Amino acid sequence: MRSRLVFRPLFTAGIVALGLLAVPRAARADGFVTPFVGINFGGATNTNLTNAIDDNSRVNYGVSFGWMGAGIFGAEGDLAYAPRFFAPGANIGRTNVFTAMGNVIIGIPFGGQSGGGIRPYVVGGVGLLRTNVATSLQALALDRNSFGWDAGVGVNGYFSDHFGIRGDVRYFRDFSVSDVNTAIGVAIGQGRLDFWRGSIGFVVRY
Numbered sequence: 739m740r741s742r743l744v745f746r747p748l749f750t751a752g753i754v755a756l757g758l759l760a761v762p763r764a765a766r767a768d769g770f771v772t773p774f775v776g777i778n779f780g781g782a783t784n785t786n787l788t789n790a791i792d793d794n795s796r797v798n799y800g801v802s803f804g805w806m807g808a809g810i811f812g813a814e815g816d817l818a819y820a821p822r823f824f825a826p827g828a829n830i831g832r833t834n835v836f837t838a839m840g841n842v843i844i845g846i847p848f849g850g851q852s853g854g855g856i857r858p859y860v861v862g863g864v865g866l867l868r869t870n871v872a873t874s875l876q877a878l879a880l881d882r883n884s885f886g887w888d889a890g891v892g893v894n895g896y897f898s899d900h901f902g903i904r905g906d907v908r909y910f911r912d913f914s915v916s917d918v919n920t921a922i923g924v925a926i927g928q929g930r931l932d933f934w935r936g937s938i939g940f941v942v943r944y
Contacts, residue, residue, distance in 0.1 A: 768851055769805040769944050770894075772904050776937025778820050778835075781911075783933045797821070798935060802904075804843065809851050812843040814861060816888070818935065824871070835931075837910060839865035839888050852899050862889035867912050867931060884931070886912040894941055902941040909934050 778796045800818030816839045824833040841863030849855020867886040890908030912931035 768809075770803065771942045771944075772802040772939040773800075774802065774818075774904065774906070774937040774939030775799045776906075776935055778823065778933050778935055781933035782931050783823065796823075798937070800837075800937075802939070804841075806843065806845065806847075806851075806857075809847045810845060812845070814841040814843050814863075815839070816841060816863075816865075818937075823869070823933075833869065833871045835933075836868040836870070837865065837886075837888070838868075839863050839910075841888065845894075849896070853896070854898065855896050857894040857896070858891070859893070860889075860891050861906075861908070863887065867910065869931065884912045886910060886931070890935075896941070896943065900943050902943065904939045904941050905937075906939070907934065907936045 776798050778798055783796055798818050798820040800816065802814055802816045804812055804814035806812035816837070818837045820835045822833070823835040841861045843859050843861045845857045845859030847855060847857045864885065864887045867884050869882050869884070888908050888910045890906060892904060892906030892908075894902055894904050896902035910931075910933055
């Protein structure tokens with residue numbers, strides 16, 4: 739009789755434990771930081787200002803940071819810098835483009851929000867496109883801040899709870915008309931400034 743009295747609490751505890759294991763874990767938020775490097779291509783990338791010389795450098799680098807809530811929806815800040823965006827020309831030195839975007843992310847965490855797995859996603863938002871042009875003509879001011887948007891797709895591949903890699907392709911476009919100076923034939927991306935960015939990065943998840 740005593741052995742039965744001891745067995746019943748143990749049996750009940752075992753059933754409760756199994757029940758707790760069977761209950762799905764609550765979705766949690768996870769943050770991430772992703773330093774990356776990539777290339778710009780298409781659109782106005784490396785277009786000539788005037789009498790351009792050959793310059794094939796299209797490298798960009800930057801960092802993305804943000805969080806994903808419930809594993810599907812999230813927000814991201816994305817900062818990137820391209821030190822040689824336009825090709826140089828007469829009286830025009832190197833030019834660069836800096837982007838600072840605030841984005842919304844929608845992704846699906848295959849494999850869950852911990853351990854190994856992959857998370858394909860779509861991303862898009864709005865922010866700043868800053869163009870800086872080095873020129874020897876003091877009267878010519880081509881530096882500009884403009885409002886623009888970006889949209890793209892990518893995938894995060896995780897090796898563990900905290901580390902992984904990211905592949906990402908995005909399109910950037912300026913809302914406003916680009917600067918044109920007909921006096922010396924300098925045109926920055928006739929019409930609107932637009933380009934693609936492909937990148938690969940190292941993901942730290944926390």
